Amino acid sequence: MLVNGARQVGKTFIIDVFGRENYKSYIYLNLFKNPEYKQIFEGELEPAEIYKRISLLVKNVKFIEGNTLIFIDEIQACSKARTALKFLAMDDKYDIIASGSLLGLHYNKLSQEKADEISIPVGFEHEVEMHSLDFEEFLWATGVSEGTIENLKEYYEQKKALPDTIKDLYQNKLREYLVVGGMPAVVNAFVETSNFQEAFKVQQKIFKAYEDDIQHYATNTERPKIRACYYSIPRQLAKEYSKFQYKTVEKNGSAKKYGNALDWLVDAGLIKLVHNVSLPEMPLKAYEQPENFKVYVTDIGLAxxxxxxxxxxxxxxxxxxxxxxxxxxxxxIFDILHKRGLALNYYKNGENTQEIEFVFENSGKVIPVEVKSKNGQTTSMNEFVKKYNPTLAIKLIDGNVGVDGNKVSLPQFMAMFL
Incomplete structure (x- = not known):
């Protein structure tokens, strides 16, 4: 298994706990903290040879067939370790989990000749992406029980209006999440201190760590472009229509100049792109417009x-x-829906100014989602429903549950149930 994701979302912590609690033998190899471990993957990549080198370099290791986990952390620090995953998987004596950030090799400071030697073990990796805490996990961390959330879900499923006290409680929790986000260290700081300024300080440290990653992993020519794109996100979101524009990065900015920088940020797990579709019909992928997209930060607190x-x-x-x-x-809302595993697009017809913030596929249907920061007018959704007649249209508001034919209004926090 290869666990990918932005730095500091908790990959190492959760895999380490899993290894210690579920295996008789657990072997941890951090290739960044212990660069000498890179020698394990030098020379032949036969599994038996790799195990021998582990026994030479790592103290007190045991190999128990069928009950050993080898955790290769920061695997991006050693390209040959990624190649070795194929042979370790084929051997199948021990379980292997690898984890890392910035696994897009074409952005590493490797020479092209060296990069060409790397073999990605296609078909031998089960790759998963780990995110920071989602809104439901944030609720757990701040003392809301799973049973309480299940009771809330009944209102969603029955499309019943909530009592104001319950609605106000969850809207307050949502605003906390809006500011704190889901990075584990930030959530811990907030839970332990109930202090938003302490949470902000931890966010600042994480932001600095991301800047260090840019300095360490990006090429000299790409570094300023990556920073410029990342720092432009507040300005992109503040526009009336938040479609990403290169001219917002720089007056004469272009895809040719900044496209690779955006790709780097996507590979680092810091942002995601949501593309416009020319037609909100199945399959949405067929109608994507690669040149028209929005950029969202993957953790709302960092945004x-x-x-x-x-x-x-x-x-x-x-x-x-x-x-x-x-x-x-x-x-x-992107943060909540993306962490739910939904593949998201947006819809904006070039002929007018109406826009649907998100559309996604569900059970063979396209579901439109309109996002309101308060409880405003629904001109865009009304036009969309009139034109395309979806089976369900969702409006997320700072208000209560309401139903009008195939249009359903939901409090923003109920996005976690979609």
Whole structure:
């Protein structure tokens, strides 16, 4: 298994706990912290030879067939270790989990000649992407039980209006999540101190760690472009229509200049692209427009952090005005839906100004989702329903549950049930 994901989402922690609790023998190899372990993957990549080298370099190891986990952490630090996964999988004596960030080899500072020697073990890896905590996990961390959430889900399933006290409680929790996000260290700091400023300080440290990754892994020519794209996200979200524009990065910016920088940020797990579709019909992939897309930060807390603590405070107080608020709430709903595993697009007809923030496929149907930072008008959704007559159309609002034919209004926090 290869576990991918942005740095500091908790990959090492959760795999380490899993290994210690479920295997008689657990072998941990951190290729960044212990660079001498890279010698394990030098020379022949026959499994027996790899096991011998592990026994030479790692203290107190035991190999128990069928009950040993070898965890190769920071695998991006050693390209040959990635190649070795194929042979270890074929051997099948021991379970192997590898983890890393920035696994797109074409962005590494390897020479092209060296990169050409690397063999990705296609068909021998089960790759999964790990995210920071989603909104439901944030609720657990802040003391809301699974049973309480199940009771809330009954209102969603029955499309019943919530009592105001319950609705207000979860809307407050959602605003906390909007500011804190789901990075484990940030959530821990918030839970332990109940202090938003302490959470902001931890976010700042994570942001600095990402800047260090850019410095360490990106090429000299790409570094300023990557930073420019990443730092432009608040300005992108603050536009009336939050479609990504290269001219927002730089006056004369272009895909030719900044396209690779965006790809780097996607590979690093820091952002995701959501593409427009020319027609909101199945299959959505057939109607994607590669040149038209929005960019969202993969953790909503890190997204609002880029706007600064004063903006985070205004969001908590419900004082923020203007287009930026709408873009921030779009990123919030993206965070929740993406972590649910939904493949998302958006729909905007070039002939008019109406836009549906998200569309996704479900049971052979296309479901439109309109996002409102408060409880506003639904002109876009009304036109969409009139034109395409979807079986279900969802409007997420700062309000209560409501049903009007095939249109359903839901409080924003119920996005976690979609």
């Amino acid at each position: 609002t952090h880029q706007f600064g603590f004063e903006t985070q405070s205004a969001l908590l107080r419900k004082d923020l005005k203007g287009h930026a608020k709408g873009g921030i709430y779009e990123n919030l």
